[in-house]
Amino acid sequence: MKADAITEMGVIMRPGMKIRRPKSITKTSDEVVQPPVTGTIAETVAPINVTTKIYVKSLEISAQCGVYSHEFGKDRSLFIDIEIDMVSNNMVSVDDLNQTYDYDRLAQIAQDVASSKHFYLIESYAGExxxxxxxxxxxxxxxxxxxxxxSVKNAAAAGTEIYCTRNVTP
Incomplete structure (x- = not known):
């Protein structure tokens, strides 16, 4: 028996698998008429919005943060996850960084904000x-x-997570 095969359409065919073929419309026994083509996909499908998620995970940055006296004037490590939703009316069809959001920019923003001042609360830092x-x-x-x-005894970490969306007025 022959091993699995991949067809031109990318479908995996296994031995003994039945193939389903599209039905044709027949007028007479010897004349086959294909269904009429009414337009291209682009003409028949409404425009869609595509949401692209871009993220940076477990980014280690140096920051001054905390409310206790021993936390002032000292840099400490924070670990940051950032996830953004970028909405467009077309998919990124061009292999071009200008068509998307550079995740290196996300990392730079996280570090720039951390370097800007001492934060008492990591919630304030996350919000900024x-x-x-x-x-x-x-x-x-x-x-x-x-x-x-x-930051908490017997815990690997303490932290916060915020989720913000853009206000859209009708």
Whole structure:
């Protein structure tokens, strides 16, 4: 018996598998008429909105944050996850960085905001990162998760996560 085969359409065919062929419309026994073509897919399908999720995960940055006296004047590591939703009316069909959002830019924003001042709360830091990202009109939503390792006894980390969406007025 022959092994699995992949057809031109990318379908895996297994031994003994029945093939289903499209039915044709027949007028007479010897004349086959194909169904009429009414237009291309582009003409018949309504425009769609595509949401692209772009993310950076477990980015380690250096920041000054905390409310206790021993936390002032010292850099400490924070781990950041950032996820954005970018909505467009067409898919990224061109292999071009200008058609999307550079995830290196997300990492740079996280570090720039952290370097800007001392944050008492990581919630404030996460909010400022989210607001900076939402300044780009292409972004419809952003999720920022911040972990502060070894900040709670017997825990790997403590943290916060915020999710912000752009207000859309009708």
């Amino acid at each position: 990162v989210a607001q900076t990202i939402l300044n780009d009109a292409r972004i419809s939503a952003v999720k920022v998760r911040v972990e502060k390792p070894n």
